[in-house]
Amino acid sequence: MDDAELATRLVTEAGALAAAMRRGGLGAETKTNVSDIVTAADRAAEAQVVEILRRVRPDDSIVGEEGADHAGTSARTWVIDPIDGTYNFHRGLDWWCSAVALVDGERLVLSAVHHPTSGTTFLGGPGLPSTRDGVRLPALTDRPLSESCATTYLHPPFYDGEVGAAFVRAVTGVATLRMMGSGTMDAMALAQGHSDVIFQHSVPDWDRLPGAAIIRGVGGESRVVSAAGVEWHVAGVPTAVAEVCSALLGE
Structure with a gap:
Protein backbone atom coordinates (compact mmCIF):
# COMPACT_ATOMS: atom_id res chain seq x y z
CA MET A 1 0.00 0.00 0.00
CA ASP A 2 1.55 3.33 -1.05
CA ASP A 3 1.30 6.52 1.01
CA ALA A 4 -1.65 7.91 -0.93
CA GLU A 5 -3.65 4.71 -0.53
CA LEU A 6 -2.75 4.54 3.15
CA ALA A 7 -3.74 8.15 3.80
CA THR A 8 -7.08 7.56 2.10
CA ARG A 9 -7.71 4.46 4.20
CA LEU A 10 -6.82 6.24 7.42
CA VAL A 11 -9.27 9.10 6.96
CA THR A 12 -12.16 7.07 5.58
CA GLU A 13 -11.99 4.58 8.43
CA ALA A 14 -11.52 7.29 11.08
CA GLY A 15 -14.46 9.25 9.68
CA ALA A 16 -16.66 6.17 9.60
CA LEU A 17 -15.86 5.36 13.23
CA ALA A 18 -16.53 8.92 14.37
CA ALA A 19 -19.83 9.11 12.49
CA ALA A 20 -20.99 5.80 13.96
CA MET A 21 -20.13 6.94 17.46
CA ARG A 22 -21.98 10.23 16.96
CA ARG A 23 -25.11 8.36 15.93
CA GLY A 24 -24.92 6.55 19.26
CA GLY A 25 -24.76 9.79 21.27
CA LEU A 26 -21.71 11.54 22.69
CA GLY A 27 -20.74 13.72 25.60
CA ALA A 28 -17.95 16.28 25.37
CA GLU A 29 -15.20 17.69 27.57
CA THR A 30 -13.96 21.28 27.44
CA LYS A 31 -10.29 21.73 26.58
CA THR A 32 -9.41 25.45 26.57
CA ASN A 33 -12.81 27.14 26.21
CA VAL A 34 -16.48 26.37 25.57
CA SER A 35 -15.94 26.00 21.82
CA ASP A 36 -12.73 23.94 22.13
CA ILE A 37 -13.95 20.48 23.08
CA VAL A 38 -13.04 16.80 22.74
CA THR A 39 -15.28 13.74 22.53
CA ALA A 40 -14.74 10.01 22.92
CA ALA A 41 -14.98 9.80 19.12
CA ASP A 42 -11.94 12.08 18.71
CA ARG A 43 -9.89 9.81 20.95
CA ALA A 44 -11.16 6.55 19.47
CA GLU A 66 -5.55 14.38 20.88
CA GLY A 67 -2.07 13.59 22.20
CA ALA A 68 -0.56 11.02 19.84
CA ASP A 69 3.21 11.58 19.90
CA HIS A 70 5.34 8.75 18.56
CA ALA A 71 8.97 9.41 17.62
CA GLY A 72 9.98 7.20 14.71
CA THR A 73 13.41 6.61 13.18
CA SER A 74 12.65 7.98 9.70
CA ALA A 75 12.46 11.65 8.72
CA ARG A 76 8.75 11.26 7.96
CA THR A 77 5.87 12.34 10.19
CA TRP A 78 2.14 11.65 9.93
CA VAL A 79 0.12 14.57 11.29
CA ILE A 80 -3.39 13.45 12.18
CA ASP A 81 -6.66 15.16 13.06
CA PRO A 82 -9.36 12.52 13.59
CA ILE A 83 -12.17 15.09 13.76
CA ASP A 84 -11.56 18.60 12.47
CA GLY A 85 -14.53 20.71 13.53
CA THR A 86 -15.31 18.87 16.78
CA TYR A 87 -17.71 21.57 17.98
CA ASN A 88 -19.73 21.21 14.78
CA PHE A 89 -19.51 17.43 15.05
CA HIS A 90 -20.81 17.43 18.61
CA ARG A 91 -23.62 19.90 17.92
CA GLY A 92 -24.93 17.91 14.96
CA LEU A 93 -23.61 20.14 12.18
CA ASP A 94 -22.13 18.47 9.10
CA TRP A 95 -19.11 20.74 8.51
CA TRP A 96 -16.44 18.40 9.95
CA CYS A 97 -13.99 15.86 8.58
CA SER A 98 -11.15 13.45 9.30
CA ALA A 99 -7.71 14.47 8.02
CA VAL A 100 -4.09 13.36 7.84
CA ALA A 101 -0.98 14.91 6.34
CA LEU A 102 2.45 13.42 5.64
CA VAL A 103 5.63 15.47 5.90
CA ASP A 104 9.17 14.36 5.10
CA GLY A 105 11.50 16.57 7.12
CA GLU A 106 10.33 20.08 6.26
CA ARG A 107 8.66 18.99 3.01
CA LEU A 108 4.88 18.64 2.86
CA VAL A 109 4.25 15.47 0.85
CA LEU A 110 0.49 14.89 0.72
CA SER A 111 -2.74 14.82 2.67
CA ALA A 112 -6.09 13.08 2.65
CA VAL A 113 -9.39 14.44 3.95
CA HIS A 114 -12.69 12.58 4.33
CA HIS A 115 -16.10 14.22 4.76
CA PRO A 116 -18.32 11.45 6.19
CA THR A 117 -21.63 13.24 5.64
CA SER A 118 -21.20 13.25 1.86
CA GLY A 119 -18.82 10.29 1.66
CA THR A 120 -16.35 12.48 -0.20
CA THR A 121 -12.58 11.95 0.02
CA PHE A 122 -9.90 14.41 -1.07
CA LEU A 123 -6.26 13.55 -1.79
CA GLY A 124 -3.40 15.73 -2.97
CA GLY A 125 -0.23 17.64 -2.29
CA PRO A 126 2.40 19.96 -3.75
CA GLY A 127 3.60 17.22 -6.10
CA LEU A 128 0.33 15.32 -6.34
CA PRO A 129 -2.58 16.89 -8.23
CA SER A 130 -5.53 17.11 -5.88
CA THR A 131 -8.52 14.86 -6.46
CA ARG A 132 -12.05 14.45 -5.14
CA ASP A 133 -13.11 10.79 -5.10
CA GLY A 134 -10.36 10.04 -7.60
CA VAL A 135 -11.32 12.77 -10.06
CA ARG A 136 -8.79 15.53 -10.56
CA LEU A 137 -9.89 18.96 -9.38
CA PRO A 138 -9.44 21.87 -11.80
CA ALA A 139 -6.80 24.47 -11.11
CA LEU A 140 -7.91 27.42 -9.02
CA THR A 141 -8.84 30.68 -10.73
CA ASP A 142 -6.77 33.55 -9.39
CA ARG A 143 -8.55 36.71 -8.32
CA PRO A 144 -7.91 39.81 -6.19
CA LEU A 145 -9.03 40.03 -2.58
CA SER A 146 -11.78 42.50 -3.49
CA GLU A 147 -13.45 39.73 -5.52
CA SER A 148 -12.73 36.93 -3.06
CA CYS A 149 -14.83 34.92 -0.64
CA ALA A 150 -12.81 34.48 2.56
CA THR A 151 -13.23 31.89 5.30
CA THR A 152 -11.70 32.44 8.71
CA TYR A 153 -12.24 32.30 12.46
CA LEU A 154 -11.32 34.62 15.28
CA HIS A 155 -12.08 33.78 18.89
CA PRO A 156 -14.03 36.63 20.57
CA PRO A 157 -11.25 37.39 23.11
CA PHE A 158 -9.05 38.47 20.19
CA TYR A 159 -11.42 41.04 18.69
CA ASP A 160 -9.61 43.84 20.52
CA GLY A 161 -5.93 44.76 20.51
CA GLU A 162 -3.32 44.25 17.81
CA VAL A 163 -4.63 40.86 16.70
CA GLY A 164 -8.12 42.26 16.23
CA ALA A 165 -6.76 45.23 14.32
CA ALA A 166 -4.80 42.96 11.97
CA PHE A 167 -7.89 40.83 11.43
CA VAL A 168 -9.98 43.89 10.58
CA ARG A 169 -7.37 45.07 8.07
CA ALA A 170 -7.56 41.72 6.29
CA VAL A 171 -11.33 41.27 6.26
CA THR A 172 -11.97 44.86 5.19
CA GLY A 173 -10.65 44.04 1.73
CA VAL A 174 -12.69 40.90 1.00
CA ALA A 175 -15.86 40.66 -1.09
CA THR A 176 -17.59 38.44 1.50
CA LEU A 177 -16.72 36.49 4.65
CA ARG A 178 -17.71 33.11 6.10
CA MET A 179 -17.02 31.47 9.49
CA MET A 180 -18.02 27.80 9.38
CA GLY A 181 -15.98 26.11 12.10
CA SER A 182 -13.66 23.62 10.37
CA GLY A 183 -10.48 24.97 8.85
CA THR A 184 -9.80 21.80 6.88
CA MET A 185 -13.31 21.67 5.46
CA ASP A 186 -12.98 25.36 4.60
CA ALA A 187 -9.83 24.43 2.69
CA MET A 188 -11.70 21.68 0.82
CA ALA A 189 -14.34 24.22 -0.22
CA LEU A 190 -11.55 26.47 -1.42
CA ALA A 191 -9.88 23.65 -3.37
CA GLN A 192 -13.17 23.13 -5.22
CA GLY A 193 -13.45 26.82 -6.11
CA HIS A 194 -16.28 27.57 -3.68
CA SER A 195 -14.18 30.19 -1.85
CA ASP A 196 -10.86 31.89 -2.50
CA VAL A 197 -8.77 32.51 0.62
CA ILE A 198 -8.58 31.22 4.17
CA PHE A 199 -6.71 32.80 7.06
CA GLN A 200 -6.50 32.31 10.81
CA HIS A 201 -3.87 32.79 13.50
CA SER A 202 -2.21 30.24 15.82
CA VAL A 203 -3.17 27.27 13.67
CA PRO A 204 -1.52 23.98 14.76
CA ASP A 205 -0.02 21.66 12.16
CA TRP A 206 -2.95 19.20 12.26
CA ASP A 207 -5.34 22.03 11.38
CA ARG A 208 -3.03 23.64 8.81
CA LEU A 209 -1.17 20.98 6.83
CA PRO A 210 -4.01 18.80 5.46
CA GLY A 211 -5.76 21.78 3.91
CA ALA A 212 -2.53 23.36 2.72
CA ALA A 213 -1.53 20.22 0.83
CA ILE A 214 -4.84 19.95 -1.04
CA ILE A 215 -4.84 23.68 -1.87
CA ARG A 216 -1.28 23.50 -3.20
CA GLY A 217 -2.29 20.50 -5.30
CA VAL A 218 -4.72 22.72 -7.27
CA GLY A 219 -2.21 25.52 -7.79
CA GLY A 220 -2.92 27.58 -4.70
CA GLU A 221 -0.48 28.94 -2.17
CA SER A 222 -0.05 28.45 1.56
CA ARG A 223 1.95 30.80 3.77
CA VAL A 224 2.66 31.42 7.44
CA VAL A 225 3.18 35.09 8.31
CA SER A 226 4.02 36.74 11.64
CA ALA A 227 1.79 39.73 12.43
CA ALA A 228 0.46 41.32 15.64
CA GLY A 229 2.55 38.96 17.74
CA VAL A 230 1.01 35.74 16.37
CA GLU A 231 1.53 33.41 13.40
CA TRP A 232 -1.17 33.51 10.71
CA HIS A 233 -1.85 30.73 8.23
CA VAL A 234 -2.98 32.15 4.89
CA ALA A 235 -3.88 29.92 1.93
CA GLY A 236 -5.77 30.18 -1.32
CA VAL A 237 -5.48 31.82 -4.72
CA PRO A 238 -2.12 33.61 -5.11
CA THR A 239 -3.25 37.23 -5.47
CA ALA A 240 -5.71 37.10 -2.56
CA VAL A 241 -3.11 35.35 -0.37
CA ALA A 242 -0.56 38.07 -1.09
CA GLU A 243 -3.07 40.82 -0.32
CA VAL A 244 -4.17 39.21 2.97
CA CYS A 245 -0.54 38.87 4.06
CA SER A 246 0.13 42.52 3.27
CA ALA A 247 -3.00 43.61 5.14
CA LEU A 248 -2.10 41.56 8.22
CA LEU A 249 1.34 43.19 8.22
CA GLY A 250 -0.15 46.65 7.77
CA GLU A 251 1.69 47.24 4.53
Missing part, protein backbone atom coordinates in the same frame (compact mmCIF):
# COMPACT_ATOMS: atom_id res chain seq x y z
CA ALA A 45 -10.60 7.66 15.87
CA GLU A 46 -7.09 8.90 16.68
CA ALA A 47 -6.26 5.62 18.44
CA GLN A 48 -7.43 3.71 15.37
CA VAL A 49 -5.23 5.78 13.04
CA VAL A 50 -2.23 5.37 15.34
CA GLU A 51 -2.69 1.60 15.55
CA ILE A 52 -2.70 1.27 11.77
CA LEU A 53 0.31 3.54 11.29
CA ARG A 54 2.37 1.79 13.98
CA ARG A 55 1.69 -1.48 12.20
CA VAL A 56 2.24 -0.51 8.54
CA ARG A 57 4.68 2.44 8.91
CA PRO A 58 6.58 1.53 12.10
CA ASP A 59 9.55 3.79 11.31
CA ASP A 60 7.50 6.96 10.82
CA SER A 61 6.71 9.51 13.52
CA ILE A 62 3.12 10.39 14.47
CA VAL A 63 1.68 13.62 15.87
CA GLY A 64 -2.01 13.94 16.67
CA GLU A 65 -4.36 16.58 18.03
Whole structure:
Protein backbone atom coordinates (compact mmCIF):
# COMPACT_ATOMS: atom_id res chain seq x y z
CA MET A 1 0.00 0.00 0.00
CA ASP A 2 1.55 3.33 -1.05
CA ASP A 3 1.30 6.52 1.01
CA ALA A 4 -1.65 7.91 -0.93
CA GLU A 5 -3.65 4.71 -0.53
CA LEU A 6 -2.75 4.54 3.15
CA ALA A 7 -3.74 8.15 3.80
CA THR A 8 -7.08 7.56 2.10
CA ARG A 9 -7.71 4.46 4.20
CA LEU A 10 -6.82 6.24 7.42
CA VAL A 11 -9.27 9.10 6.96
CA THR A 12 -12.16 7.07 5.58
CA GLU A 13 -11.99 4.58 8.43
CA ALA A 14 -11.52 7.29 11.08
CA GLY A 15 -14.46 9.25 9.68
CA ALA A 16 -16.66 6.17 9.60
CA LEU A 17 -15.86 5.36 13.23
CA ALA A 18 -16.53 8.92 14.37
CA ALA A 19 -19.83 9.11 12.49
CA ALA A 20 -20.99 5.80 13.96
CA MET A 21 -20.13 6.94 17.46
CA ARG A 22 -21.98 10.23 16.96
CA ARG A 23 -25.11 8.36 15.93
CA GLY A 24 -24.92 6.55 19.26
CA GLY A 25 -24.76 9.79 21.27
CA LEU A 26 -21.71 11.54 22.69
CA GLY A 27 -20.74 13.72 25.60
CA ALA A 28 -17.95 16.28 25.37
CA GLU A 29 -15.20 17.69 27.57
CA THR A 30 -13.96 21.28 27.44
CA LYS A 31 -10.29 21.73 26.58
CA THR A 32 -9.41 25.45 26.57
CA ASN A 33 -12.81 27.14 26.21
CA VAL A 34 -16.48 26.37 25.57
CA SER A 35 -15.94 26.00 21.82
CA ASP A 36 -12.73 23.94 22.13
CA ILE A 37 -13.95 20.48 23.08
CA VAL A 38 -13.04 16.80 22.74
CA THR A 39 -15.28 13.74 22.53
CA ALA A 40 -14.74 10.01 22.92
CA ALA A 41 -14.98 9.80 19.12
CA ASP A 42 -11.94 12.08 18.71
CA ARG A 43 -9.89 9.81 20.95
CA ALA A 44 -11.16 6.55 19.47
CA ALA A 45 -10.60 7.66 15.87
CA GLU A 46 -7.09 8.90 16.68
CA ALA A 47 -6.26 5.62 18.44
CA GLN A 48 -7.43 3.71 15.37
CA VAL A 49 -5.23 5.78 13.04
CA VAL A 50 -2.23 5.37 15.34
CA GLU A 51 -2.69 1.60 15.55
CA ILE A 52 -2.70 1.27 11.77
CA LEU A 53 0.31 3.54 11.29
CA ARG A 54 2.37 1.79 13.98
CA ARG A 55 1.69 -1.48 12.20
CA VAL A 56 2.24 -0.51 8.54
CA ARG A 57 4.68 2.44 8.91
CA PRO A 58 6.58 1.53 12.10
CA ASP A 59 9.55 3.79 11.31
CA ASP A 60 7.50 6.96 10.82
CA SER A 61 6.71 9.51 13.52
CA ILE A 62 3.12 10.39 14.47
CA VAL A 63 1.68 13.62 15.87
CA GLY A 64 -2.01 13.94 16.67
CA GLU A 65 -4.36 16.58 18.03
CA GLU A 66 -5.55 14.38 20.88
CA GLY A 67 -2.07 13.59 22.20
CA ALA A 68 -0.56 11.02 19.84
CA ASP A 69 3.21 11.58 19.90
CA HIS A 70 5.34 8.75 18.56
CA ALA A 71 8.97 9.41 17.62
CA GLY A 72 9.98 7.20 14.71
CA THR A 73 13.41 6.61 13.18
CA SER A 74 12.65 7.98 9.70
CA ALA A 75 12.46 11.65 8.72
CA ARG A 76 8.75 11.26 7.96
CA THR A 77 5.87 12.34 10.19
CA TRP A 78 2.14 11.65 9.93
CA VAL A 79 0.12 14.57 11.29
CA ILE A 80 -3.39 13.45 12.18
CA ASP A 81 -6.66 15.16 13.06
CA PRO A 82 -9.36 12.52 13.59
CA ILE A 83 -12.17 15.09 13.76
CA ASP A 84 -11.56 18.60 12.47
CA GLY A 85 -14.53 20.71 13.53
CA THR A 86 -15.31 18.87 16.78
CA TYR A 87 -17.71 21.57 17.98
CA ASN A 88 -19.73 21.21 14.78
CA PHE A 89 -19.51 17.43 15.05
CA HIS A 90 -20.81 17.43 18.61
CA ARG A 91 -23.62 19.90 17.92
CA GLY A 92 -24.93 17.91 14.96
CA LEU A 93 -23.61 20.14 12.18
CA ASP A 94 -22.13 18.47 9.10
CA TRP A 95 -19.11 20.74 8.51
CA TRP A 96 -16.44 18.40 9.95
CA CYS A 97 -13.99 15.86 8.58
CA SER A 98 -11.15 13.45 9.30
CA ALA A 99 -7.71 14.47 8.02
CA VAL A 100 -4.09 13.36 7.84
CA ALA A 101 -0.98 14.91 6.34
CA LEU A 102 2.45 13.42 5.64
CA VAL A 103 5.63 15.47 5.90
CA ASP A 104 9.17 14.36 5.10
CA GLY A 105 11.50 16.57 7.12
CA GLU A 106 10.33 20.08 6.26
CA ARG A 107 8.66 18.99 3.01
CA LEU A 108 4.88 18.64 2.86
CA VAL A 109 4.25 15.47 0.85
CA LEU A 110 0.49 14.89 0.72
CA SER A 111 -2.74 14.82 2.67
CA ALA A 112 -6.09 13.08 2.65
CA VAL A 113 -9.39 14.44 3.95
CA HIS A 114 -12.69 12.58 4.33
CA HIS A 115 -16.10 14.22 4.76
CA PRO A 116 -18.32 11.45 6.19
CA THR A 117 -21.63 13.24 5.64
CA SER A 118 -21.20 13.25 1.86
CA GLY A 119 -18.82 10.29 1.66
CA THR A 120 -16.35 12.48 -0.20
CA THR A 121 -12.58 11.95 0.02
CA PHE A 122 -9.90 14.41 -1.07
CA LEU A 123 -6.26 13.55 -1.79
CA GLY A 124 -3.40 15.73 -2.97
CA GLY A 125 -0.23 17.64 -2.29
CA PRO A 126 2.40 19.96 -3.75
CA GLY A 127 3.60 17.22 -6.10
CA LEU A 128 0.33 15.32 -6.34
CA PRO A 129 -2.58 16.89 -8.23
CA SER A 130 -5.53 17.11 -5.88
CA THR A 131 -8.52 14.86 -6.46
CA ARG A 132 -12.05 14.45 -5.14
CA ASP A 133 -13.11 10.79 -5.10
CA GLY A 134 -10.36 10.04 -7.60
CA VAL A 135 -11.32 12.77 -10.06
CA ARG A 136 -8.79 15.53 -10.56
CA LEU A 137 -9.89 18.96 -9.38
CA PRO A 138 -9.44 21.87 -11.80
CA ALA A 139 -6.80 24.47 -11.11
CA LEU A 140 -7.91 27.42 -9.02
CA THR A 141 -8.84 30.68 -10.73
CA ASP A 142 -6.77 33.55 -9.39
CA ARG A 143 -8.55 36.71 -8.32
CA PRO A 144 -7.91 39.81 -6.19
CA LEU A 145 -9.03 40.03 -2.58
CA SER A 146 -11.78 42.50 -3.49
CA GLU A 147 -13.45 39.73 -5.52
CA SER A 148 -12.73 36.93 -3.06
CA CYS A 149 -14.83 34.92 -0.64
CA ALA A 150 -12.81 34.48 2.56
CA THR A 151 -13.23 31.89 5.30
CA THR A 152 -11.70 32.44 8.71
CA TYR A 153 -12.24 32.30 12.46
CA LEU A 154 -11.32 34.62 15.28
CA HIS A 155 -12.08 33.78 18.89
CA PRO A 156 -14.03 36.63 20.57
CA PRO A 157 -11.25 37.39 23.11
CA PHE A 158 -9.05 38.47 20.19
CA TYR A 159 -11.42 41.04 18.69
CA ASP A 160 -9.61 43.84 20.52
CA GLY A 161 -5.93 44.76 20.51
CA GLU A 162 -3.32 44.25 17.81
CA VAL A 163 -4.63 40.86 16.70
CA GLY A 164 -8.12 42.26 16.23
CA ALA A 165 -6.76 45.23 14.32
CA ALA A 166 -4.80 42.96 11.97
CA PHE A 167 -7.89 40.83 11.43
CA VAL A 168 -9.98 43.89 10.58
CA ARG A 169 -7.37 45.07 8.07
CA ALA A 170 -7.56 41.72 6.29
CA VAL A 171 -11.33 41.27 6.26
CA THR A 172 -11.97 44.86 5.19
CA GLY A 173 -10.65 44.04 1.73
CA VAL A 174 -12.69 40.90 1.00
CA ALA A 175 -15.86 40.66 -1.09
CA THR A 176 -17.59 38.44 1.50
CA LEU A 177 -16.72 36.49 4.65
CA ARG A 178 -17.71 33.11 6.10
CA MET A 179 -17.02 31.47 9.49
CA MET A 180 -18.02 27.80 9.38
CA GLY A 181 -15.98 26.11 12.10
CA SER A 182 -13.66 23.62 10.37
CA GLY A 183 -10.48 24.97 8.85
CA THR A 184 -9.80 21.80 6.88
CA MET A 185 -13.31 21.67 5.46
CA ASP A 186 -12.98 25.36 4.60
CA ALA A 187 -9.83 24.43 2.69
CA MET A 188 -11.70 21.68 0.82
CA ALA A 189 -14.34 24.22 -0.22
CA LEU A 190 -11.55 26.47 -1.42
CA ALA A 191 -9.88 23.65 -3.37
CA GLN A 192 -13.17 23.13 -5.22
CA GLY A 193 -13.45 26.82 -6.11
CA HIS A 194 -16.28 27.57 -3.68
CA SER A 195 -14.18 30.19 -1.85
CA ASP A 196 -10.86 31.89 -2.50
CA VAL A 197 -8.77 32.51 0.62
CA ILE A 198 -8.58 31.22 4.17
CA PHE A 199 -6.71 32.80 7.06
CA GLN A 200 -6.50 32.31 10.81
CA HIS A 201 -3.87 32.79 13.50
CA SER A 202 -2.21 30.24 15.82
CA VAL A 203 -3.17 27.27 13.67
CA PRO A 204 -1.52 23.98 14.76
CA ASP A 205 -0.02 21.66 12.16
CA TRP A 206 -2.95 19.20 12.26
CA ASP A 207 -5.34 22.03 11.38
CA ARG A 208 -3.03 23.64 8.81
CA LEU A 209 -1.17 20.98 6.83
CA PRO A 210 -4.01 18.80 5.46
CA GLY A 211 -5.76 21.78 3.91
CA ALA A 212 -2.53 23.36 2.72
CA ALA A 213 -1.53 20.22 0.83
CA ILE A 214 -4.84 19.95 -1.04
CA ILE A 215 -4.84 23.68 -1.87
CA ARG A 216 -1.28 23.50 -3.20
CA GLY A 217 -2.29 20.50 -5.30
CA VAL A 218 -4.72 22.72 -7.27
CA GLY A 219 -2.21 25.52 -7.79
CA GLY A 220 -2.92 27.58 -4.70
CA GLU A 221 -0.48 28.94 -2.17
CA SER A 222 -0.05 28.45 1.56
CA ARG A 223 1.95 30.80 3.77
CA VAL A 224 2.66 31.42 7.44
CA VAL A 225 3.18 35.09 8.31
CA SER A 226 4.02 36.74 11.64
CA ALA A 227 1.79 39.73 12.43
CA ALA A 228 0.46 41.32 15.64
CA GLY A 229 2.55 38.96 17.74
CA VAL A 230 1.01 35.74 16.37
CA GLU A 231 1.53 33.41 13.40
CA TRP A 232 -1.17 33.51 10.71
CA HIS A 233 -1.85 30.73 8.23
CA VAL A 234 -2.98 32.15 4.89
CA ALA A 235 -3.88 29.92 1.93
CA GLY A 236 -5.77 30.18 -1.32
CA VAL A 237 -5.48 31.82 -4.72
CA PRO A 238 -2.12 33.61 -5.11
CA THR A 239 -3.25 37.23 -5.47
CA ALA A 240 -5.71 37.10 -2.56
CA VAL A 241 -3.11 35.35 -0.37
CA ALA A 242 -0.56 38.07 -1.09
CA GLU A 243 -3.07 40.82 -0.32
CA VAL A 244 -4.17 39.21 2.97
CA CYS A 245 -0.54 38.87 4.06
CA SER A 246 0.13 42.52 3.27
CA ALA A 247 -3.00 43.61 5.14
CA LEU A 248 -2.10 41.56 8.22
CA LEU A 249 1.34 43.19 8.22
CA GLY A 250 -0.15 46.65 7.77
CA GLU A 251 1.69 47.24 4.53
